[in-house]
Structures are given as structure tokens and as C-alpha cells.
Amino acid sequence: MSIKQRKEQEKSEMRTLILKTAMNLFLEKGFENITIRNIAEKIEYSPATIYLYFKNKDEILFTLRREGFEKLYEHQKTSLKLDDPLMRLHKHGEAYIQFALENPEYYDLMFMMRGPVKEMQETNDCDIGLASYELLKTNVKECMDAGHFPVMNIDIVAFSLWSYVHGIASLIIRGRGIMFPEEGIKSMVEEALNFMLVSKTEKKWDLENKQIISGVNV
Amino acid sequence: MSIKQRKEQEKSEMRTLILKTAMNLFLEKGFENITIRNIAEKIEYSPATIYLYFKNKDEILFTLRREGFEKLYEHQKTSLKLDDPLMRLHKHGEAYIQFALENPEYYDLMFMMRGPVKEMQETNDCDIGLASYELLKTNVKECMDAGHFPVMNIDIVAFSLWSYVHGIASLIIRGRGIMFPEEGIKSMVEEALNFMLVSKTEKKWDLENKQIISGVNV
DNA sequence: GCTCATAACTAAACACTGTTCATTTAGTGA
DNA sequence: TCACTAAATGAACAGTGTTTAGTTATGAGC
Numbered sequence: 001m002s003i004k005q006r007k008e009q010e011k012s013e014m015r016t017l018i019l020k021t022a023m024n025l026f027l028e029k030g031f032e033n034i035t036i037r038n039i040a041e042k043i044e045y046s047p048a049t050i051y052l053y054f055k056n057k058d059e060i061l062f063t064l065r066r067e068g069f070e071k072l073y074e075h076q077k078t079s080l081k082l083d084d085p086l087m088r089l090h091k092h093g094e095a096y097i098q099f100a101l102e103n104p105e106y107y108d109l110m111f112m113m114r115g116p117v118k119e120m121q122e123t124n125d126c127d128i129g130l131a132s133y134e135l136l137k138t139n140v141k142e143c144m145d146a147g148h149f150p151v152m153n154i155d156i157v158a159f160s161l162w163s164y165v166h167g168i169a170s171l172i173i174r175g176r177g178i179m180f181p182e183e184g185i186k187s188m189v190e191e192a193l194n195f196m197l198v199s200k201t202e203k204k205w206d207l208e209n210k211q212i213i214s215g216v217n218v
Numbered sequence: 219m220s221i222k223q224r225k226e227q228e229k230s231e232m233r234t235l236i237l238k239t240a241m242n243l244f245l246e247k248g249f250e251n252i253t254i255r256n257i258a259e260k261i262e263y264s265p266a267t268i269y270l271y272f273k274n275k276d277e278i279l280f281t282l283r284r285e286g287f288e289k290l291y292e293h294q295k296t297s298l299k300l301d302d303p304l305m306r307l308h309k310h311g312e313a314y315i316q317f318a319l320e321n322p323e324y325y326d327l328m329f330m331m332r333g334p335v336k337e338m339q340e341t342n343d344c345d346i347g348l349a350s351y352e353l354l355k356t357n358v359k360e361c362m363d364a365g366h367f368p369v370m371n372i373d374i375v376a377f378s379l380w381s382y383v384h385g386i387a388s389l390i391i392r393g394r395g396i397m398f399p400e401e402g403i404k405s406m407v408e409e410a411l412n413f414m415l416v417s418k419t420e421k422k423w424d425l426e427n428k429q430i431i432s433g434v435n436v
Numbered sequence: 437g438c439t440c441a442t443a444a445c446t447a448a449a450c451a452c453t454g455t456t457c458a459t460t461t462a463g464t465g466a
Numbered sequence: 467t468c469a470c471t472a473a474a475t476g477a478a479c480a481g482t483g484t485t486t487a488g489t490t491a492t493g494a495g496c
Contacts, residue, residue, distance in 0.1 A: 030332070032332055108332075111389075111392065111394070112330060112388075112392070114248070114250055114326075114392075115392075115393075150413075152409065152413070153409070155397050155398070156406055156409050156410060156413065157413060159386075159389070159395065159397065159398070159406070159410070160382075160386070160410040160413050160414065162385070162389065163382060163385030163386040163389055163410070164378075164381060164382050164385055164414075165385070166385040166388070166389055167380070167381030167382055167383070167384040167385025167386070167388070168377075168378070168381040168385070170330075170384070170385070170388060171329075171377070171380065171381055171384055174329065174330070174332075174333075175333075176329070177377065179373050179377065180373070180377070188374055188377070191370065191371070191374050192374060192377070192378040192381070195368075195370070195374065195375060195378050196378065196382075196414070
């Protein structure tokens with residue numbers, strides 16, 4: 001039994017080696033430029049070997065995609081410590097965009113790429129991807145209960161907020177944010193989040209001091 | 219000279235035939251599944267012939283992309299007749315999303331696809347793509363002047379609003395709007411636009427009657 | 437130690453892809 | 467009719483994802 005276990009572990013290690021190598025190459029050259037042969041060459045195996053561990057190239061992409069969803073979920077959870085719902089939502093959006101901009105290749109894989117296999121995509125997202133969305137909905141609900149938002153359909157508000165951060169992240173990733181200097185992106189994102197959230201209550205975030213002050217955005 | 223002109227016209231007609239055929243095939247099966255050979259077969263020429271009219275596959279994509287920018291620009295201009303700046307901006311966003319959802323393949327080409335040739339992408343967008351953005355900025359400026367928005371950096375507000383509609387459109391195009399029934403998408407978009415714009419002035423759009431009434435969103 | 441089945445691996449091929457180029461075909465001007 | 471030019475193409479090249487038949491290594495049972 002010990003040998004069988006070792007074999008299984010070796011198999012699993014090979015899978016993660018392939019995944020890790022693939023992701024490194026993706027980060028280096030973009031996933032549309034990476035071939036099975038590239039990956040095989042890097043790990044010094046024949047291309048055919050990869051097909052012993054993954055059904056096809058898509059399965060590699062989808063596995064990494066799923067990895068991305070898990071990373072994002074973990075990253076987002078860290079923003080749930082704040083007490084005030086609106087502040088929490090603000091931080092939530094900030095964390096989302098931060099993840100996207102720091103892991104553009106993952107984000108591309110998760111939300112921007114055309115999924116080759118629709119079925120697989122959906123089942124994949126359902127598990128952990130939906131969990132992220134539920135997290136958002138909870139947050140939105142609490143903001144609504146606290147009177148920060150007008151009372152309306154939660155799905156609409158949640159989807160709207162998601163759209164907002166996704167739009168910001170994906171436009172920047174596709175290089176449409178060139179009107180902002182590289183180093184100014186972060187503060188732009190801050191102001192954009194304020195523009196979305198603060199005006200709903202006509203208050204202004206003072207994020208430096210982590211408190212709410214009255215006034216209008218400048 | 220007449221013959222030369224005819225030749226030129228034939229050349230141009232062939233180009234548009236290729237473009238039209240390519241776009242039809244894209245609409246049918248998605249552009250990632252269409253090959254030069256597919257296009258050639260459809261117009262009953264050899265694959266090599268296409269290279270007499272286009273440098274390569276990317277040039278076809280970029281030409282169609284540019285076509286998309288022109289279509290969008292024309293489409294958006296129709297929404298500029300409204301007098302009230304905020305109403306105009308609302309209509310602007312509505313038109314943008316409508317274009318994206320009615321021409322998802324164009325929209326994909328324009329804003330979602332990974333551009334293979336960065337340089338070409340930029341020059342392409344500069345002409346007409348930037349014109350669209352300038353249109354938006356003008357609109358934003360007028361809203362700000364009219365007191366609908368807090369006074370802040372116009373680029374930030376413009377980019378934020380663009381991000382919003384882009385986020386909505388691109389998430390729906392990628393099938394992330396499944397929490398809304400197909401026939402409910404349009405009204406969801408309406409509510410989402412209200413959520414973004416109306417709360418800034420604490421007024422509510424009554425789009426049925428095309429006028430602004432006081433109150434809070436429901 | 438010696439078989440032998442099983443697992444791991446790979447070389448070579450297949451059917452594709454975008455692209456190029458020598459060659460053929462068609463059409464015009466003299 | 468003949469020569470010249472432009473248009474079109476067949477065949478090839480290098481590359482892709484993927485499959486399969488065949489080879490090598492490894493552990494189990496004697």
C-alpha cells in the first residue's frame with residue numbers, strides 16, 4: 001500500500017509540476033502563446049506525457065482558472081474584517097481590483113477569456129466562483145439594511161457593483177487605462193470606488209484615517 | 219484610366235467581400251473558430267488569394283474591429299439629442315450596452331480580445347475609439363457643470379462610467395449574467411444605470427415618461 | 437535472481453493552423 | 467497574335483493540439 005501511495009503522490013506531483021510550469025510560462029509570455037510542446041520542453045518530458053496527466057490543454061487552463069477562483073476567494077475574505085458594511089464593501093471592491101491587477105493572467109483566465117467548453121466552465125464556477133458572488137450579495141444586503149443603498153433588488157445591485165470593479169480591472173488589463181500614469185492607477189481606483197459608493201450616502205471616505213467624514217468628493 | 223479604376227474597384231469589392239464573409243462566419247461560430255481556409259472556402263477562392271488583399275489574419279480582425287468602432291460611434295451619436303446632460307449620459311450608457319449586447323462579436327473584437335499586435339491596436343483606437351471617449355468626457359463635463367456630479371477629475375469619472383457599462387456588457391457577453399432571465403436583462407440594465415446615475419442627485423428616472431421625478435429608487 | 441504484467445513514457449504520425457512562393461491562368465495594350 | 471502584367475492557386479513549410487503504437491522501466495510473485 002505504501003508503494004501505491006507513493007505512486008499516487010508522484011502522479012499528483014507531476015500534475016502540479018505541469019500546472020506550475022504552465023502558469024510560469026503563461027505569466028512570462030501570455031497563455032495564448034504557450035503550447036503543449038513549450039510546457040513539455042520546460043519540464044523535459046515529451047508532449048505526449050502531458051496527456052497522461054491532463055485530458056487536453058483546456059483541462060490545464062481550467063484547472064489554473066479554478067486555482068484563480070480559490071486565490072481570489074481567499075484574497076477577498078481578508079477584506080471582511082471591517083465592521084461598517086459600506087466600508088467593508090469598499091474594501092471588498094478594492095481587494096477585487098487589486099487581485100485582478102496583481103494577477104492579470106489569472107484574471108484573464110477567470111473572467112475575460114472565451115471559455116472553450118461552456119459546460120465545464122459553468123460547473124467550475126459554480127463551486128467557488130458562486131461563493132464569491134454570494135459573499136458580495138451578503139455585503140450588499142447589509143449595506144442596504146444599514147440604509148446605505150436604496151432598497152432594490154439585491155442581485156441587481158450586486159451585479160452592478162461586480163460589473164463596476166470588473167470593468168475597471170478588465171479595461172486596465174487590456175490597456176485602456178492609458179490616460180492614467182502607471183503610478184496613479186491605485187489612487188484612481190480609490191477615487192472611482194468613492195465615486196460609486198460614497199455618493200450613495202453623500203459622505204466621503206477618508207481612507208487614510210479609516211473613517212467617514214462629511215463633505216463632497218474633490 | 220477607366221479600366222484602372224474598375225480594377226481598383228474590383229480590388230476594393232474583393233476586400234469587402236472577404237471582410238463581410240469573415241464577419242458572417244465570426245457571428246456564426248465565433249472568431250476563434252474561423253480559419254483563413256474557412257473564409258477562402260466560403261468565397262470560393264484559394265486561401266492564398268486572401269493574402270493578396272490582407273497582410274495576414276490579424277489585419278482582417280483589426281479592420282473589422284475598426285468597423286466596430288465606427289458602428290459604435292454612429293450608434294452613440296444618436297443618443298446625443300437629449301437636452302438634459304444626465305439624461306443624455308443615461309441614454310449614452312444605454313446605447314453603449316445595447317450596442318455591445320446586439321453586436322457581441324464586434325464588442326469582443328473591440329474591447330475583450332487580446333490584441334495580437336499592440337502597436338496596431340493603439341493606432342487603430344486612437345482615431346475613432348478616442349473620439350468615443352471624448353464624447354463621453356464632454357457629457358460628463360456637462361453633467362458636472364449642471365451639478366449632477368461632485369466636482370472631481372473628469373477622466374476619473376469618465377473612466378468610471380465607461381468601466382461600469384463595459385463591466386455590465388462584458389460580464390453578460392461572457393455569460394456571467396445568468397442570475398437574470400434573458401428577457402429581464404434589458405430592465406436590469408435600466409435599473410443598474412439608475413443605480414449608478416440617479417443616486418448621485420437623489421432623483422429617480424422615470425424613463426417611461428422621459429422625465430425626472432423626485433424620490434428614491436425602488 | 438528471474439520472469440512477467442503493469443505502468444510510465446515517447447517517437448511518429450494525423451489533421452489541423454497561418455503563411456509563403458513558384459507556377460499557372462486570365463486579361464489588357466500594342 | 468504576341469508579350470506583359472496582374473490575379474489566382476497548388477503545394478509546401480513550420481507550427482499547433484492530439485492520438486496511437488511501440489518502447490522502456492518498475493514492482494510483484496515465484
